[in-house]
Amino acid sequence: MTAGAEPTSPSAAELERRLERCRIACEALGRHLEAVHLGDPALVEHLLAALLADGHVLLEGAPGLGKTRLLKALAGALDLEFRRVQGTPDLLPGDLTGSELLEEDDGRRSFRFEPGPVFTQVLLFDEINRATPRTQSALLEAMEERQVSVGLQAHVLPEPFFVVATQNPIELEGTYPLPEAQLDRFLFLLRVEVPDEEVVAALLRGEARDPETLEAPLLDADGLAEARRLAADLPVAEPLLETLARLTLASHPHSETALPEVVESVAWGVSPRGAQAALRGARGLALVRGRAHVAPEDLADATRAAFRHRLVLDYEARSSGRDGDAIVSALLRRFPLH
Numbered sequence: 001m002t003a004g005a006e007p008t009s010p011s012a013a014e015l016e017r018r019l020e021r022c023r024i025a026c027e028a029l030g031r032h033l034e035a036v037h038l039g040d041p042a043l044v045e046h047l048l049a050a051l052l053a054d055g056h057v058l059l060e061g062a063p064g065l066g067k068t069r070l071l072k073a074l075a076g077a078l079d080l081e082f083r084r085v086q087g088t089p090d091l092l093p094g095d096l097t098g099s100e101l102l103e104e105d106d107g108r109r110s111f112r113f114e115p116g117p118v119f120t121q122v123l124l125f126d127e128i129n130r131a132t133p134r135t136q137s138a139l140l141e142a143m144e145e146r147q148v149s150v151g152l153q154a155h156v157l158p159e160p161f162f163v164v165a166t167q168n169p170i171e172l173e174g175t176y177p178l179p180e181a182q183l184d185r186f187l188f189l190l191r192v193e194v195p196d197e198e199v200v201a202a203l204l205r206g207e208a209r210d211p212e213t214l215e216a217p218l219l220d221a222d223g224l225a226e227a228r229r230l231a232a233d234l235p236v237a238e239p240l241l242e243t244l245a246r247l248t249l250a251s252h253p254h255s256e257t258a259l260p261e262v263v264e265s266v267a268w269g270v271s272p273r274g275a276q277a278a279l280r281g282a283r284g285l286a287l288v289r290g291r292a293h294v295a296p297e298d299l300a301d302a303t304r305a306a307f308r309h310r311l312v313l314d315y316e317a318r319s320s321g322r323d324g325d326a327i328v329s330a331l332l333r334r335f336p337l338h
Contacts, residue, residue, distance in 0.1 A: 049284030055187025
């Protein structure tokens with residue numbers, strides 16, 4: 001290439017080869033995770049899609065459903081560093097991000113930064129709603145800016161940086177619900193369902209794969225970076241974008257197109273950033289599913305996972321036990337993605 005020349009775009013054949021390599025890697029990764037975490041292929045699919053979309057995930061589910069095991073398997077399959085933090089009321093921000101330590105050497109005093117567990121590539125924050133709001137907010141900068149500021153210094157986090165936080169939806173005593181600003185940092189809210197009888201029997205028979213048996217990573221850091229670039233460039237048809245825009249505006253109770261379900265239950269609808277999250281997640285889902293473009297079902301599935309935690313319900317709706325899923329379903333029926 002001559003000096004000053006513009007880099008050439010990959011040919012259609014080269015792009016097809018890249019997509020095929022990525023499809024094969026994602027398929028192998030999905031099979032491995034489904035063998036480790038039995039009975040919930042949709043959870044595995046959406047988790048991989050969020051990773052490819054460079055987003056973070058909030059997992060909602062009771063203890064004992066294999067969330068930590070699944071994340072360890074994902075990190076191992078990608079040869080990424082994994083760390084786990086347990087949310088407790090006495091967990092301080094510095095316990096998560098790290099702190100400056102005063103050291104003395106030959107009579108000179110200086111501060112040395114000691115990184116906390118957030119300095120990893122795959123972070124599992126277990127029971128995040130048991131941590132205080134102050135500690136929860138310490139994760140905001142890390143998730144959004146991919147850095148941690150301590151004192152006057154900003155410390156860059158490793159790349160890739162993928163946060164999965166869990167919360168128990170049943171036990172509310174001693175918890176601190178995540179504020180809207182924190183929820184908005186998560187690309188998807190995914191629910192980990194209790195397995196059926198067949199899956200429990202398979203677990204008791206020891207049929208779940210041991211993550212440690214994987215001899216080599218299925219996708220390395222360079223392969224993940226390439227997959228993320230491919231996902232970000234997947235085309236989306238203009239009618240899908242227009243429908244997503246209408247659907248987003250209709251989630252606000254004061255919109256002219258608001259549904260009765262929205263007017264009755266929603267205090268504040270989904271922001272444009274939430275619509276962007278749905279689009280990013282749809283591109284990730286499309287790539288995981290082996291497509292070279294975003295299909296309507298990719299965008300519909302991503303919209304459910306991206307919108308459910310961004311709808312702010314009013315007090316009456318929350319006290320009656322309603323959640324965002326029914327409202328998102330109503331919006332998708334009114335504005336079908338096709």
